[in-house]
Amino acid sequence: MILEKFNLRGKIALVTGANTGLGQGICVALAEAGAMVAGAARRGCEETASLIAPGQFHAIPADLLESNAHETIVAETLARYGRIDILVNNAGIIRRNDIADFTEQDWDDVMQVNLKSLFLLSQAAARQMIARQSGGKIINIASLLSFQGGIRVPSYAASKSGVRGLTMEMANELAPHGIQVNAVAPGYMVTNNTEQLRADPLRSRQILERIPAGRWGVPADIAGACVFLASAASDYVTGITLPVDGGWLGR
Ligand code: NAD
Numbered sequence: 001m002i003l004e005k006f007n008l009r010g011k012i013a014l015v016t017g018a019n020t021g022l023g024q025g026i027c028v029a030l031a032e033a034g035a036m037v038a039g040a041a042r043r044g045c046e047e048t049a050s051l052i053a054p055g056q057f058h059a060i061p062a063d064l065l066e067s068n069a070h071e072t073i074v075a076e077t078l079a080r081y082g083r084i085d086i087l088v089n090n091a092g093i094i095r096r097n098d099i100a101d102f103t104e105q106d107w108d109d110v111m112q113v114n115l116k117s118l119f120l121l122s123q124a125a126a127r128q129m130i131a132r133q134s135g136g137k138i139i140n141i142a143s144l145l146s147f148q149g150g151i152r153v154p155s156y157a158a159s160k161s162g163v164r165g166l167t168m169e170m171a172n173e174l175a176p177h178g179i180q181v182n183a184v185a186p187g188y189m190v191t192n193n194t195e196q197l198r199a200d201p202l203r204s205r206q207i208l209e210r211i212p213a214g215r216w217g218v219p220a221d222i223a224g225a226c227v228f229l230a231s232a233a234s235d236y237v238t239g240i241t242l243p244v245d246g247g248w249l250g251r
Contacts, residue, residue, distance in 0.1 A: 005233040009034030012081040013230065014073070016064065016121065017091030019043045021191030022141060024051070025219025026088055026226050031056050033227045035086065038077040042091075064091055064113045070120040074128075083132060086230045087125040089118040089163075090141045094156045094193055107155045114159035119166060122181070126174055135178030139229045140167050142183040142241045147249060164241045171239030180238040182229045187245025189217040213246030221246075 013030045017023035018039025024047065027037050031052040038058045039045050045059035060076045062069045077084055092114045095106035122138050129136035144150075145157045146164035163183060171181040188194060188207050194216075198204050208216065222244045228234050229242070243249050 002233070006227060006231045007034055008086070008227070008231060011035040011085040011230070012038070012077070012083055013086035013088065014038045014040065014077045014084050014121075014125065015088040015090055016040045016062075016073070016117075018048050018059070019045045020047070021193065022186060022189060022219050022222060023088075023090040024048045025223055026090055027057065028052060029220075029223035029227050030086065030088075030230060033231070035230070036081055038073075038080060038084075040073045040091070064117040065109060070117055070124055073121065074124040078128065083134070084125045084128060084136065085134065086137045086139070087121060088139045088141070088226065088230070089121055091117070092141060092143075092159075092193070094153060096152045096196060098152055099154060102154055110155035110159050111162075114156070115162045115166070118163060122166075122170055126170070126177070126179060129179050130174075130177050133177075136180075137230050137234075138170065138174075138179065138181040139226060140181070140183040142167070142185040144185055144187055144243070144245060144248060146183070146185050146241055147243075167241060168239045175238055180229070180234060182234070182237060182239065183241040184222055184225045184229065185241050185243045185245065186222050187211065187217050187243065187248045189219065189221070191219065210251060211246045211248055212251055215246065217244070217246060 013035040018027050019041035028051050040060040040062045042063050049057045062073050142163045143160040145160045150157045167183040225244050
């Protein structure tokens with residue numbers, strides 16, 4: 001039955017950046033679809049936990065700017081649940097500045113959280129999926145700036161284009177192991193990530209006018225895409241970056 005293919009009952013999911021924004025929405029969606037969810041985040045995950053049935057969510061404090069954070073996150077998930085079936089690399093940061101003033105620190109931090117830690121977590125999750133011969137799902141949260149250049153966000157654009165390329169690369173290598181690797185590219189969503197844009201009346205209006213759907217997105221808007229890519233319904237889908245953008249890219 002087709003609906004059964006979307007069911008995540010019995011699956012173990014690990015989601016980074018679980019405390020707020022899109023990551024919180026993804027945790028709630030995967031849990032509603034039946035998965036047990038380990039949520040890693042820099043800040044407390046009490047709010048996310050409060051939105052999920054008791055016992056179905058486990059918070060893991062971790063700072064992805066620290067070099068071995070990926071090992072701690074994977075080890076704690078395995079200690080708690082014994083395996084990882086679904087990894088969602090959602091944690092991400094953005095730094096805005098003109099190119100002339102952009103600092104090396106802002107370059108390094110964004111690349112570390114958005115791209116390097118995404119690779120290291122995927123590698124660690126894939127290793128245990130391969131060892132268990134279980135297959136699995138890796139979902140990376142990309143961006144419209146995986147397709148476009150943006151402005152005043154050089155490290156973000158580079159990291160998110162990198163996410164799209166790496167998604168295809170990992171999909172190719174891991175397909176023989178039954179592991180599908182895909183990305184979701186959210187459009188302009190109402191979260192902390194876009195706070196500065198939304199606070200700027202001109203930029204905010206310009207962005208809204210260009211979105212065919214006529215509104216900014218909210219975390220629940222990417223839930224369906226994430227559940228689909230986490231489920232057996234997408235077993236023949238790999239290497240794609242799926243925009244969930246209210247029509248932005250088609251315009
Ligand atoms: P957000 O700022 O609300 O959330 C970012 C998440 O990343 C938080 O949970 C935060 O704890 C986590 N994080 C940041 N730095 C971390 C670190 N050093 N260690 C561990 N966790 C860390 O923003 P969001 O919009 O929910 O962002 C989620 C993802 O979606 C990001 O990858 C972002 O680039 C992407 N995205 C967002 C939009 C948007 O319009 N909001 C658009 C495209 C892509």
